[in-house]
Amino acid sequence: SAVISQKPSRDICQRGTSLTIQCQVDSQVTMMFWYRQQPGQSLTLIATANQGSEATYESGFVIDKFPISRPNLTFSTLTVSNMSPEDSSIYLCSVGASGATEAFFGQGTRLTVV
Amino acid sequence: AQSVAQPEDQVNVAEGNPLTVKCTYSVSGNPYLFWYVQYPNRGLQFLLKYITGDNLVKGSYGFEAEFNKSQTSFHLKKPSALVSDSALYFCAVRDIFSGNTPLVFGKGTRLSVIA
Numbered sequence: 742s743a744v745i746s747q748k749p750s751r752d753i754c755q756r757g758t759s760l761t762i763q764c765q766v767d768s769q770v771t772m773m774f775w776y777r778q779q780p781g782q783s784l785t786l787i788a789t790a791n792q793g794s795e796a797t798y799e800s801g802f803v804i805d806k807f808p809i810s811r812p813n814l815t816f817s818t819l820t821v822s823n824m825s826p827e828d829s830s831i832y833l834c835s836v837g838a839s840g841a842t843e844a845f846f847g848q849g850t851r852l853t854v855v
Numbered sequence: 856a857q858s859v860a861q862p863e864d865q866v867n868v869a870e871g872n873p874l875t876v877k878c879t880y881s882v883s884g885n886p887y888l889f890w891y892v893q894y895p896n897r898g899l900q901f902l903l904k905y906i907t908g909d910n911l912v913k914g915s916y917g918f919e920a921e922f923n924k925s926q927t928s929f930h931l932k933k934p935s936a937l938v939s940d941s942a943l944y945f946c947a948v949r950d951i952f953s954g955n956t957p958l959v960f961g962k963g964t965r966l967s968v969i970a
Contacts, residue, residue, distance in 0.1 A: 840949075
């Protein structure tokens with residue numbers, strides 16, 4: 742299994758500002774995933790972050806809005822840029838989940854944009 | 856394409872009664888299937904998975920799930936519900952031939968166990 746530390750756990754931000762979420766894993770992993778969970782909804786994959794290359798974004802998500810860093814095999818950040826109230830969500834990082842392996846999740850960041 | 860359906864937004868059950876949370880899936884090949892639970896203000900916690908072999912899989916906290924290939928289902932069950940089981944439950948799937956692609960999640964089912 743993997744232990745994932747994600748911070749901040751929650752934040753309230755002003756619209757137009759940016760927030761960077763950090764994700765630290767207790768072991769080296771090739772891929773890290775960032776998800777958004779809007780209120781009352783399922784998880785939506787934002788992007789896949791590989792160390793040493795640019796993140797791969799899913800349809801509807803762009804690098805200018807959600808820049809991702811992956812400086813090494815145990816750490817990643819997701820920035821939510823120029824925030825609006827529609828960005829209010831829980832953001833989750835995840836590792837694992839290749840083949841038959843289950844995914845492991847951080848505890849999530851609850852973001853409220855006012 | 857892979858997909859997961861959880862047909863119930865909400866399941867209510869009395870404490871001590873058996874519970875079932877439904878999940879059906881669609882993959883082009885054979886599936887790997889997973890159940891996760893999310894407690895308030897927490898991330899997702901892994902409960903159990905089906906890879907191959909016995910269709911009845913046992914997992915954490917007394918939960919089990921039954922894989923039914925003909926019905927493409929993977930329902931989560933527990934013989935006797937506890938109030939502390941109240942949470943949001945997610946079913947997820949990956950086609951065994953899809954390599955390192957992320958899991959595909961259902962929309963979630965909120966379980967409420969009433970004392």
